[in-house]
Amino acid sequence: LAKTTQPISMDSYEGQEVNITCSHNNIATNDYITWYQQFPSQGPRFIIQGYKTKVTNEVASLFIPADRKSSTLSLPRVSLSDTAVYYCLVGESGYSTLTFGKGTMLLVSP
Amino acid sequence: EPEVTQTPSHQVTQMGQEVILRCVPISNHLYFYWYRQILGQKVEFLVSFYNNEISEKSEIFDDQFSVERPDGSNFTLKIRSTKLEDSAMYFCASTEGGGYYEQYFGPGTRLTVT
Numbered sequence A: 001l002a003k004t005t006q007p008i009s010m011d012s013y014e015g016q017e018v019n020i021t022c023s024h025n026n027i028a029t030n031d032y033i034t035w036y037q038q039f040p041s042q043g044p045r046f047i048i049q050g051y052k053t054k055v056t057n058e059v060a061s062l063f064i065p066a067d068r069k070s071s072t073l074s075l076p077r078v079s080l081s082d083t084a085v086y087y088c089l090v091g092e093s094g095y096s097t098l099t100f101g102k103g104t105m106l107l108v109s110p
Numbered sequence B: 001e002p003e004v005t006q007t008p009s010h011q012v013t014q015m016g017q018e019v020i021l022r023c024v025p026i027s028n029h030l031y032f033y034w035y036r037q038i039l040g041q042k043v044e045f046l047v048s049f050y051n052n053e054i055s056e057k058s059e060i061f062d063d064q065f066s067v068e069r070p071d072g073s074n075f076t077l078k079i080r081s082t083k084l085e086d087s088a089m090y091f092c093a094s095t096e097g098g099g100y101y102e103q104y105f106g107p108g109t110r111l112t113v114t
Helices: none
Strands: A009-013 A018-023 A033-040 A045-050 A053-056 A062-065 A070-075 A083-094 A105-108 B005-007 B010-013 B019-024 B030-038 B041-048 B052-056 B065-068 B075-080 B090-094 B110-114
Touching: A009 A018, A018 A083, A018 A105, A033 A062, A045 A053, A045 A070, A070 A083, B005 B090, B010 B019, B019 B030, B019 B052, B019 B090, B019 B110, B041 B065, B041 B075, B075 B090
Parallel strands: A009 A105, B010 B110
Antiparallel strands: A018 A070, A033 A045, A033 A083, A053 A062, A062 A070, A083 A105, B005 B019, B019 B075, B030 B041, B030 B090, B041 B052, B065 B075, B090 B110
């Protein structure tokens, strides 16, 4: 499994765009990049998944450069309810186990 | 939107007792998982289950743990003789297919062993 590195914490204010970057230097050819969100005392929730370039859904965007050694989760115009831990996971298609790191604790203030 | 449900939300038990944690995965999902999260720590994989058998398990999932799908809807995790260190949030998850598909997590069961 590719090791991932992401900031332990980030602070933001309501209405700002937040970008959380994850490093995965050892990403393999078959690996996908997936982000999950976890609120306190709740189970993780899938946000977005990508393989290369850019993926966008109603919640976030995921930017993956050509070398795929990093990725950036972009949350547009965050609100207080976006305060959560965000996990970057890298794994091969066909790999069923999710391996969570410590994630990035995002704190959104008024 | 379909969701994974878990019962109970909180279970308190004494050391050495058996507990069964219950989960109802999303109805058309085929792969089921248990994870746990000790307070303040990472989410850790315990076991995956497909076609009525364990497909993968972690080192945490020792002989004290077992899983079962007793009927077409429930998926259970049994801990035979609980230890203090089993205190954690236990999350059930399910997914349509194996592999790196979106896993849907339940709200969790907080297990407290005294």
